Amino acid sequence: MNTPHYVQGKPLPPESEHPDSANDHQTRPQSEPGRAHRVGIIAAIVGLVLLVLIVLAVIGLVNNPPLAATLRDLFIIALALESFVIGLVLLVLVIQVTRLVDLLQNEIRPILDSTNQTVSTLRGTTVFMSENVISPVVTLSSYVAGVRRAWEVLTGFRRPR
Numbered sequence: 209m210n211t212p213h214y215v216q217g218k219p220l221p222p223e224s225e226h227p228d229s230a231n232d233h234q235t236r237p238q239s240e241p242g243r244a245h246r247v248g249i250i251a252a253i254v255g256l257v258l259l260v261l262i263v264l265a266v267i268g269l270v271n272n273p274p275l276a277a278t279l280r281d282l283f284i285i286a287l288a289l290e291s292f293v294i295g296l297v298l299l300v301l302v303i304q305v306t307r308l309v310d311l312l313q314n315e316i317r318p319i320l321d322s323t324n325q326t327v328s329t330l331r332g333t334t335v336f337m338s339e340n341v342i343s344p345v346v347t348l349s350s351y352v353a354g355v356r357r358a359w360e361v362l363t364g365f366r367r368p369r
Contacts, residue, residue, distance in 0.1 A: 269276040360366055 269279065
């Protein structure tokens, strides 16, 4: 049983009547396994090229010790500079965390305490209004409605609405 497919509110014809159904396999994008296979082959080629370059660099450094010593010294200097920068960034991070903790303790906590106090006051006001104003008014209104209805039933007189 074929269910119709809709595009922009109009039903599509069944696949046998669809004009592109014969060429459907040609117009579809390549499947994911084919693309993943191609990406895997490219990654393997790039990895192999990098491995060959590393082997050639090691052979060149072994055959040229002064160049190896110079490169070693440059890498040591680069690592020292990187350690210095990381230390500065960690110092800035510690200062920022300290400022955040200070903000939370001195700014946010008083705001939360004030909000809690306001909510407690509002809760008490609501309970007071409910018990002392709303309940008596509702009770009085129900008595008045009952008396009015009793009057209407006894006298047969209705107010126009």
